[in-house]
Amino acid sequence: MQARVVGLCLSVALAGCAATGADDEDVYLPEVTPRDIVRDGDAEPDGPRPDGIRLDVPLPEDYGLEVSEASDACAVRNPCGGCANLEASPGTPCDGCGGTYVCVGPDEVTCATMCSPNGCADNTREAFLNMTTYNRIAACAGGFQVAGLLHATPRCARNAGNNSTNPNGIGCSIADLCAEGWRPCASPREVQQRTGAGIPSDFPAASFFAAAVSGPADDDICGIGSNDFYGLGTMGGGADRGTCAPLTRSSGDEYDDLSAPWNCGESTTWPDQFDEADKVTKPGPQGGGVLCCLAAG
Incomplete structure (x- = not known):
């Protein structure tokens, strides 16, 4: 069934199309792209995408929520657990008396000084x-x-x-x-x-x-x-x-x-x-x- 629909899409310059007249209304047919086309005319997804979603199965109901929540997180967390660039890394010297920087929350460090x-x-x-x-x-x-x-x-x-x-x-x-x-x-x-x-x-x-x-x-x-x-x-x-x-x-x-x-x-x-x-x-x-x-x- 999926191969038949792909063939129809190719006849209209690879434009995305819906599976009109499909026997199984629950099947998700993704938009066909050149990456999906193989020589024998079959469309085969290249496995899961980076977000874990497969193109050959229906999208999960909470897919949109997962994307929005993931976009709020920082790509790399600092040593204190936050997203901001720290003035210095925890544990590095901060004075001439043996003190070091320590975390004061996820996005800030301060000097735990041994000086006056x-x-x-x-x-x-x-x-x-x-x-x-x-x-x-x-x-x-x-x-x-x-x-x-x-x-x-x-x-x-x-x-x-x-x-x-x-x-x-x-x-x-x-x-x-x-x-x-x-x-x-x-x-x-x-x-x-x-x-x-x-x-x-x-x-x-x-x-x-x-x-x-x-x-x-x-x-x-x-x-x-x-x-x-x-x-x-x-x-x-x-x-x-x-x-x-x-x-x-x-x-x-x-x-x-x-x-x-x-x-x-x-x-x-x-x-x-x-x-x-x-x-x-x-x-x-x-x-x-x-x-x-x-x-x-």
């Missing part, structure tokens, strides 16, 4: 005060007198910070303001990854907290270079949203948008200064400090 939860060398934060919500970023105030921001390393054993015994940062770099296992945030992306709840509004008045982020010599753009530097706070100029977000503040040209004790010295270029990030110091505790990020191991 405060993040600041003097154990006092000035912003990102909720350490449960912001457990991987801190705003740390204090002075530093070793110039430079982009590649700073600790120089005074982290004896720095506005509540330390060395608030003016004598002999210290900006990295000394961060606790062990923490360092100056190195990019807008690092800040974004650590502020999923958004940027809080708890920054002190007249404060600027720098990230180790600078840029080329125009238009407050973050990127490669040492012209100006960028961060967060309540003091400073604007920052290019497209390249700097979530950072919103800048030092401005020749650090004009920051008040003392921020200092970048005299310009080594004329007529403008393009090296603020290499020359910046801050020999006093007031006016902010640095954004510290929990560092990967």
Whole structure:
């Protein structure tokens, strides 16, 4: 019976047809395609399709439901059991103190850190005060007198910070303001990854907290270079949203948008200064400090 119907279909340019006049109304006759045609004129399905359905038997009543439910599932699940791309795999190092990333639900990981939860060398934060919500970023105030921001390393054993015994940062770099296992945030992306709840509004008045982020010599753009530097706070100029977000503040040209004790010295270029990030110091505790990020191991 099936072969007779196939022959009829071939006479109308392989168009799909129904089995009119069939003796058995329960037989499902699929649309014939060139794949189904063999030399002896018989149509033979190539076995089950990837979804398990055979073309030589009636479709199951719940076929449509099965397809829709399967389409809702992700093709490959992440190690936490969800569908999203994770920031890091569970078990990989997340700080310099032996901590690792752990799952917090099917689509998110967090750092189970062994470092100081405060993040600041003097154990006092000035912003990102909720350490449960912001457990991987801190705003740390204090002075530093070793110039430079982009590649700073600790120089005074982290004896720095506005509540330390060395608030003016004598002999210290900006990295000394961060606790062990923490360092100056190195990019807008690092800040974004650590502020999923958004940027809080708890920054002190007249404060600027720098990230180790600078840029080329125009238009407050973050990127490669040492012209100006960028961060967060309540003091400073604007920052290019497209390249700097979530950072919103800048030092401005020749650090004009920051008040003392921020200092970048005299310009080594004329007529403008393009090296603020290499020359910046801050020999006093007031006016902010640095954004510290929990560092990967």
